[in-house]
Amino acid sequence: MLEGILSANRWHLLFTQMDIFWEGFFFTLAVSVAGLALSMILGTLLGVFSTTRSRALRAISRIYVEFYQNTPLPVQIFFMYMAGPQILQAILGAATPVRIAPFAIGSLGVGLYHAAYVAEVIRTGIESVPRGQLESARSQGFSRAQAYRYIVLPQTFKMILPPLCNQALNLIKNTSVLALIAGGDLMYQADNFVSSSGFLQGYIMACALYFLICFPLAILVQVLESRSKRRPRAKVIPGITTDLDAKEA
Amino acid sequence: MTVFAPENIAFIMGGFVRTVEISALAILCSLILGTLLALVKQFCTGRLCVFRWIVSIYIELFRCTPNLLWILFIYFTVKGTDIFISVLAFTIFTSAVMAEIVRGGLNSIPDNQFEAARSQGFGFAAMLRLIILPQTFRTIIPALFSQCTTVIKDSSYLAGINVAEFMYTTRVIMAQATNLSQVLLLYGFVFALYFILNFGISLFVRAYQRRLVAA
Numbered sequence: 001m002l003e004g005i006l007s008a009n010r011w012h013l014l015f016t017q018m019d020i021f022w023e024g025f026f027f028t029l030a031v032s033v034a035g036l037a038l039s040m041i042l043g044t045l046l047g048v049f050s051t052t053r054s055r056a057l058r059a060i061s062r063i064y065v066e067f068y069q070n071t072p073l074p075v076q077i078f079f080m081y082m083a084g085p086q087i088l089q090a091i092l093g094a095a096t097p098v099r100i101a102p103f104a105i106g107s108l109g110v111g112l113y114h115a116a117y118v119a120e121v122i123r124t125g126i127e128s129v130p131r132g133q134l135e136s137a138r139s140q141g142f143s144r145a146q147a148y149r150y151i152v153l154p155q156t157f158k159m160i161l162p163p164l165c166n167q168a169l170n171l172i173k174n175t176s177v178l179a180l181i182a183g184g185d186l187m188y189q190a191d192n193f194v195s196s197s198g199f200l201q202g203y204i205m206a207c208a209l210y211f212l213i214c215f216p217l218a219i220l221v222q223v224l225e226s227r228s229k230r231r232p233r234a235k236v237i238p239g240i241t242t243d244l245d246a247k248e249a
Numbered sequence: 250m251t252v253f254a255p256e257n258i259a260f261i262m263g264g265f266v267r268t269v270e271i272s273a274l275a276i277l278c279s280l281i282l283g284t285l286l287a288l289v290k291q292f293c294t295g296r297l298c299v300f301r302w303i304v305s306i307y308i309e310l311f312r313c314t315p316n317l318l319w320i321l322f323i324y325f326t327v328k329g330t331d332i333f334i335s336v337l338a339f340t341i342f343t344s345a346v347m348a349e350i351v352r353g354g355l356n357s358i359p360d361n362q363f364e365a366a367r368s369q370g371f372g373f374a375a376m377l378r379l380i381i382l383p384q385t386f387r388t389i390i391p392a393l394f395s396q397c398t399t400v401i402k403d404s405s406y407l408a409g410i411n412v413a414e415f416m417y418t419t420r421v422i423m424a425q426a427t428n429l430s431q432v433l434l435l436y437g438f439v440f441a442l443y444f445i446l447n448f449g450i451s452l453f454v455r456a457y458q459r460r461l462v463a464a
Binding site for chain 1: 309310312313314315316317318321322325326398401402403404405406408409416420423429432433436439440443444447448451
């Protein structure tokens with residue numbers, strides 16, 4: 001298999017079929033964007049639930065997170081793919097199983113799965129800002145909205161941005177699960193190319209295309225991480241603080 | 250209810266055992282390889298700097314591409330038993346993650362530990378073995394075990410290349426199911442077993458972390 005890697009004809013064949021790779025590439029991107037939107041919305045909601053005083057909301061969030069974090073994504077996808085149509089048939093009373101589009105299975109699958117991880121990120125973010133920050137902001141005459149806007153949220157975002165980007169990265173990689181159910185994503189198209197032609201070039205191309213999306217994100221995670229580790233510095237206000245104060249802060 | 254005949258259940262459970270075996274072997278191998286990679290990335294400086302570059306490229310390559318890609322790639326290129334292929338695919342992929350985990354641990358060891366070891370006359374290898382690595386592994390235990398959960402979950406990708414692991418054996422039996430409730434029961438069974446295994450691990454991690462905080 002490996003000996004043909006440098007063969008010019010094989011690469012030529014690959015490049016003549018690049019349109020199916022691009023099709024898969026953009027399908028993967030679309031599924032990722034939809035899944036990301038779902039996981040952010042649902043994850044934020046669940047993350048906020050887990051920090052409220054309501055026992056019921058906390059329980060809902062906990063059960064959701066534990067279920068999705070402790071069961072495999074491929075099993076969840078297989079479940080939606082195989083049992084989903086029959087369940088929908090039973091619910092809707094249709095005559096035949098209701099077909100679910102691969103796009104819907106994919107974005108729902110990765111969206112629900114990563115919502116559990118996003119929820120945990122949001123929860124730790126909220127819990128990490130000490131209560132005293134809000135209280136002292138209020139005591140300084142900030143309104144509640146201002147306190148959140150200027151004091152609490154900037155600190156939360158700085159903390160949670162790197163892990164959130166990491167989740168986005170994992171989500172994109174996990175859309176490859178669609179290949180298992182013939183979902184038409186990049187991994188599926190690459191696998192199709194390799195099994196029909198027998199040329200490994202398909203996997204190499206998929207590898208390059210995934211890398212193209214994910215590497216910039218990985219760099220972003222590193223930049224954000226190093227930025228979040230930097231300690232905050234006070235602004236120099238002439239006549240009130242000196243340069244020395246700013247350095248110490 | 251022929252789907253739930255004892256021999257079918259035994260067949261499914263065989264897959265579960267296979268899943269555990271593959272995961273355990275893959276974790277062990279990738280921990281060893283990952284530790285080596287982390288040491289190279291951390292300590293190869295100066296003239297050996299080229300090794301650090303190679304390892305960095307390795308880590309970034311595997312961190313930025315999906316697991317399934319490497320499972321399929323290995324399946325296509327390497328000949329061997331199912332277990333060998335599975336463990337190999339997971340090891341090359343997971344060792345990149347393990348390397349980053351171990352490196353995180355190495356970075357958390359204070360510099361004075363290195364200096365103290367040197368001042369006591371330890372050589373580089375002895376310092377790593379007796380002083381640095383034991384502390385590193387203790388700090389990374391939580392991250393290590395959550396990676397175990399990830400490997401166990403991801404091993405169900407192997408159903409895609411017909412390795413007789415848990416998801417695969419269940420699907421084989423599921424093909425005999427005659428109605429929806431049997432399918433749902435089988436899925437319930439799969440979800441439950443994966444959940445028990447992974448939740449058990451996460452409970453252990455939480456207990457361990459509480460002990461660390463208390464200590």
